[in-house]
Amino acid sequence: MSFTNASKIFKLVGAEAVLTEASDLRRYLTGISTSFGYVVSDKKGNTFYTDARYLESATKALNGSELSVKEFKAPLEDLLSGYKEIAVPVGRTLYTDYRKLVSAGLEVKDSLPAFTSAMAVKESYELDCIRRACNIADRAFEALLELIKEGMSENDVGALLEYLMRKFGASGTSFDTIVAFGENSSVPHHETGTRKLKFGDIVLIDFGCKYGGYCSDCTRTLLFGDDGGHEDFKSAYGKVLEAHMQAKEKITCGMTGKQADAVARDCLKNYGLDKYFTHSLGHGIGINVHEFPYISPKGGDKLLNGMVFSDEPGVYFEGKFGIRIEDTVMLEKGRTVSLTDSDKKLIIL
Secondary structure, eight states, X not given: OOOOOHHHHHHHHXXXXXXXXXXXXXXXXXXXXXXXXXXXXXXXXXXXXXXXTXXXXXXXXXXXXXXXXXXXXXXXXXXXTTOSEEEEOGGXXXXXXXXXXXXXXXXXXXXXXXXHHHHHBOOHHHHHHHHHHHHHHHXXXXXXXXXXXXXXXXXXXHHXXXXXXXXXXXXXXXXXXXXXXXXXXXXXXXXXOOOBXXXXXXXXXXXXXXXXXXXXXXXXXXXXXXXXXXXXXXHHHHHHHHHHHHXXXXXXXXXXXXXXXXXXXXXXXXXXXXXXOOSOSEEEOSSSSSEEEEESTTOOSBOOTTBEEEEOOEEEETTTEEEXXXXXXXXXXXXXXXXXXXXXXXXXX
């Protein structure tokens, strides 16, 4: 039986009925991945409406759960007849769909805050999935290191890593894998391409995979051979690693995202590198690879036990090189615990 959260969200929202269509939120409610469907929850119970493609698999997966499964038959308004009030995730709802609800005479309430708060603090089964996704990512990266060869393209390395993650049990990637060689590493979200690997190149790899619908996220920066011309890179790497480890050691339950971000940012500031740290320290990780909480200079919300997020300081020197060191971490018993744990010391292949 899948883990389901439909009743949990219904109670948090407090509306007459809750309607959910967004695929990630629907996944959170049902525990299964589908490309189409609606979850409707009210005081009588919870129903997942979907089409013929998913009826058999959804019925089997949700057997014995709090969700019944029924075939969806248009129009949507028919599912909502008899209600006066309906809650939808307003910020995730198309304006045309919102207007349909209003035109049907329904009072519309926002369910998104309930989803945000509930999804931010992970249940034990969610943590189990994330730990597994992190373990797979670690294993795949370690296996990849033995297979990287001169002349391979960024695409070659990315495809090989994605294959290894699937080989070790992942259902897919958390996002498009980023592989950046040499000067391409100075672009934080470089688009993996055809650049060929040569001796002395800096290699930045940002990767993650899914297990049970939940994500991992990890970045490693390394050297493909040492040509003796990377003293600036090696010096900066040590300082980014120091910022990464200070964040892991000093971020505690009750800190705001802004305070947590400042731990790493202030460390880099001591070396005059903060101006090259051009993104936030981290973001929440769960069903989505980017979700609440926000570990950034604007993050005003408190970090709580059970939250999972990234610790990823980086510095980027335009046209030269970039460095990012990232782990998926969580707060447990007030302290930060790493869930990805492959070696973060500078690797020279």
